[in-house]
Amino acid sequence: MEPTELISEALGTLTVNKMRTGLAILGIVIGIGSVIALVSLGQATQQTISSQIESLGANLLTVEPGAQRSGAVRGAFGGGTTLTLDDANAISTSPQVTTVQNVSPEVQRRAQVTTGSNNTNTEIVGATPAYLIVHKITLSSGSFISQRDVKGITKVAVIGPQVVSDLFGEGTDPVGQDIRINGKTFTIIGVTVSKGGTGFLNRDDIVYIPLTTAMKEIFGINYLNSIALEAKSPDVMTQAQNQVGYLLLARHKLGDPTQADFSIFSQQDILNTASATTGTFTTLLSGIAAISLLVGGIGIMNIMLVTVTERTREIGLRKALGAKKQTITLQFLTESIILTFSGGVIGVGVGIIASYIISNLISSPFAVSLSSIALAFIVSAGIGILFGWYPAKRAANLQPIEALRYE
Amino acid sequence: MKSRPIIETSHLSKIYKNDSVETVALVDVTFGINEGEFVAIMGPSGSGKSTLMHILGALDLPTSGTYILDGENVEKLTDDELADIRNRKIGFVFQAYNLLPRTSALKNVMLPMAYAGVPKEERRDKADKFLKMVGLGDRINHTSNQLSGGQQQRVAIARALSLNPAILLADEPTGNIATTQAEEIMAIFQQLNDQGHTIVMITHEPDIAEHAKRIIHIRDGKIVKDSDGHKQKLVSHKSTS
Numbered sequence: 001m002e003p004t005e006l007i008s009e010a011l012g013t014l015t016v017n018k019m020r021t022g023l024a025i026l027g028i029v030i031g032i033g034s035v036i037a038l039v040s041l042g043q044a045t046q047q048t049i050s051s052q053i054e055s056l057g058a059n060l061l062t063v064e065p066g067a068q069r070s071g072a073v074r075g076a077f078g079g080g081t082t083l084t085l086d087d088a089n090a091i092s093t094s095p096q097v098t099t100v101q102n103v104s105p106e107v108q109r110r111a112q113v114t115t116g117s118n119n120t121n122t123e124i125v126g127a128t129p130a131y132l133i134v135h136k137i138t139l140s141s142g143s144f145i146s147q148r149d150v151k152g153i154t155k156v157a158v159i160g161p162q163v164v165s166d167l168f169g170e171g172t173d174p175v176g177q178d179i180r181i182n183g184k185t186f187t188i189i190g191v192t193v194s195k196g197g198t199g200f201l202n203r204d205d206i207v208y209i210p211l212t213t214a215m216k217e218i219f220g221i222n223y224l225n226s227i228a229l230e231a232k233s234p235d236v237m238t239q240a241q242n243q244v245g246y247l248l249l250a251r252h253k254l255g256d257p258t259q260a261d262f263s264i265f266s267q268q269d270i271l272n273t274a275s276a277t278t279g280t281f282t283t284l285l286s287g288i289a290a291i292s293l294l295v296g297g298i299g300i301m302n303i304m305l306v307t308v309t310e311r312t313r314e315i316g317l318r319k320a321l322g323a324k325k326q327t328i329t330l331q332f333l334t335e336s337i338i339l340t341f342s343g344g345v346i347g348v349g350v351g352i353i354a355s356y357i358i359s360n361l362i363s364s365p366f367a368v369s370l371s372s373i374a375l376a377f378i379v380s381a382g383i384g385i386l387f388g389w390y391p392a393k394r395a396a397n398l399q400p401i402e403a404l405r406y407e
Numbered sequence: 408m409k410s411r412p413i414i415e416t417s418h419l420s421k422i423y424k425n426d427s428v429e430t431v432a433l434v435d436v437t438f439g440i441n442e443g444e445f446v447a448i449m450g451p452s453g454s455g456k457s458t459l460m461h462i463l464g465a466l467d468l469p470t471s472g473t474y475i476l477d478g479e480n481v482e483k484l485t486d487d488e489l490a491d492i493r494n495r496k497i498g499f500v501f502q503a504y505n506l507l508p509r510t511s512a513l514k515n516v517m518l519p520m521a522y523a524g525v526p527k528e529e530r531r532d533k534a535d536k537f538l539k540m541v542g543l544g545d546r547i548n549h550t551s552n553q554l555s556g557g558q559q560q561r562v563a564i565a566r567a568l569s570l571n572p573a574i575l576l577a578d579e580p581t582g583n584i585a586t587t588q589a590e591e592i593m594a595i596f597q598q599l600n601d602q603g604h605t606i607v608m609i610t611h612e613p614d615i616a617e618h619a620k621r622i623i624h625i626r627d628g629k630i631v632k633d634s635d636g637h638k639q640k641l642v643s644h645k646s647t648s
Contacts, residue, residue, distance in 0.1 A: 001521045317505045320466060322494020322522040324487045401466045
């Protein structure tokens with residue numbers, strides 16, 4: 001029989017019991033749909049994180065206190081007290097360090113920020129003018145913290161757009177107004193442009209104040225939480241990492257690099273860690289979705305076994321009229337593949353719609369990869385063959401006399 | 408007109424083994440059927456006539472003995488080889504018609520030709536021709552459940568004829584059909600026999616067996632009487648267009 005005949009005959013049989021066919025397909029629709037939705041969701045999240053990290057600067061290095069770990073695992077933030085402002089100054093002035101062009105010493109901690117009527121809990125960052133360049137911050141109004149502010153320990157603040165809308169309402173320009181941080185009054189001198197992002201990467205929910213003010217007046221500390229470095233180009237990242245590393249080892253009087261009380265990592269290191277994390281998460285979710293696909297496949301097998309039993313007499317007749325085992329096998333495989341494949345087609349549609357809705361809800365970019373769609377088709381057809389095989393073989397091996405006698 | 412042998416059996420036996428119980432269904436059956444014969448195999452139920460029909464129809468293999476169908480030895484063949492023999496050499500007509508449900512008469516008749524690999528156009532033309540021959544030219548697109556018992560059996564006959572088989576094998580072809588329609592079915596068989604088709608019919612009804620030219624009586628798995636050349640009861644041929 002020609003393939004087109006096999007297909008049209010199988011379609012004819014499948015449309016007889018529409019309810020059963022529909023329910024069998026539904027299992028595959030849910031399976032494929034959830035795989036597509038979750039994989040594209042995972043990929044969208046990964047893309048979001050990558051683009052956010054990359055927007056922070058490709059030649060950015062970060063020095064943090066705490067022991068060097070394998071890879072780039074961050075120690076508890078602000079846990080170490082070994083980095084000092086002198087270290088930062090040494091990096092910018094040392095003749096050994098030739099590959100670093102900007103040094104931004106930083107302290108940060110969460111604190112309560114209030115105006116007369118509103119208050120918000122936000123990240124307070126103590127920064128120098130270098131911060132603006134190293135972290136590629138732009139201002140929508142006013143100006144950033146100047147060298148004079150740092151020297152004079154002035155009480156000025158530059159705030160992110162999230163803080164603006166939390167404290168003053170959206171669309172207002174608060175430059176010139178006052179806010180209170182830990183009971184001390186600061187004058188707002190600038191507002192940053194929105195960088196987007198959520199969670200620990202949110203660069204909009206930040207209040208920048210001069211480094212010296214933060215250390216002495218607000219946090220009462222004499223150490224830095226981190227030093228951000230801008231290398232001269234992305235090509236000299238490793239070199240910069242080594243130069244700074246050896247300088248700090250010497251300054252901290254440590255001979256053995258494994259004893260280092262600080263760690264230096266690049267954006268690429270963070271990116272790798274984040275990718276690994278979201279990758280694991282995506283794999284986990286896809287695994288769960290794959291299980292639902294497996295359950296759908298078992299549903300198909302169940303239905304096909306019922307069909308074979310119901311149509312025992314028909315199979316007997318077909319064999320009596322000259323159908324070979326292969327023909328019977330193909331007939332039933334065609335039916336199960338049509339079931340799973342149409343389930344796959346609908347499932348891809350459902351998955352795309354679902355991931356579109358979810359990406360709108362969590363405001364991440366909507367991305368459906370062609371490879372996952374292609375994979376869904378292959379997998380759904382494969383499931384048809386895998387789970388249709390046993391029922392089809394069972395049909396093909398029926399003995400014609402017994403099948404004809406079957407009541 | 409005794410000519411070419413179509414069926415030659417010698418010392419056919421069939422023993423069914425079920426757990427430890429052995430059931431002897433056929434014992435040492437030897438007979439031959441030539442081209443153009445119309446043979447009725449008669450016997451009460453349990454006589455072994457169904458077993459004989461299954462072996463003659465290559466649906467089952469004998470325990471011992473030889474069976475040659477149209478020059479081909481049907482012994483120790485695989486399932487697929489048997490399927491091929493059935494397809495090319497035997498036209499089955501069953502008691503319960505055994506048409507595919509929800510399928511048009513035309514498609515039912517085309518089915519064995521599809522298994523034989525006949526091109527689609529040719530299948531359609533032949534199916535159309537054979538359905539006209541059994542008088543269903545105006546019902547080729549009716550599905551099985553839209554046809555009466557007699558009409559369904561005529562579709563089955565058209566299906567049996569479609570690959571021009573060496574033998575038409577009918578198992579109680581009128582068993583489920585009202586008497587008047589049964590006569591019409593028998594008329595078609597006689598007409599086909601007149602055209603040269605070899606027909607073997609299993610029945611337990613003497614009335615029906617009377618339409619055959621030769622009656623083989625079987626009892627307890629053995630041939631007890633072979634009335635070659637008995638007087639055939641003739642039914643008037645209705646014109647079928």
